[in-house]
Amino acid sequence: MIYYLIALIVFLIDQGTKYIIATKLQLNELVPVIGNFFVITSHRNRGAAFGILENQRWFFIVITVIVVLAIVWYMQKIKGGKNRLLPTALALVLGGAIGNFLDRALNGEVVDFLMFNFGSYTFPIFNIADSCIVVGVALIVLDSFLDMGRQKKKEAEAGSEQTS
Structure with missing residues (x-):
């Protein structure tokens, strides 16, 4: 199934970029890409998005296995x-989830490296897996809205056939 291939590609790109960052940059080293707006850095995250639930490794491992x-x-x-659209979306989430899962399972932390600054505000640092998720x-949300539209259209067509 092509969607598992998409998930595998996401996983490999995620793991490859994390390996490069972890082996080529010192922790917290900054490499400007677009001035101070977009910076590559080497950061470790022991929590979830935005660093929430820090040091809850086993919680994340169990939840990720279930997901x-x-x-x-x-x-x-x-x-x-x-x-x-839906299986493609699920493949992106699957590849990203497995990428971050492997980091947590093996190292207890996730390698993050994409940093964006908006003036004095720094968006939480993230990685390829996070982006794909x-x-x-x-x-998935877009597909849900499109599906609701398809259902309404189908119901309208069924209603007009009954009145004819």
């Missing part, structure tokens, strides 16, 4: 369907 199993189960359930979730 990964649920995604795989659901991808199997919807395979062969006409919808391409966010894009995947956004696509």
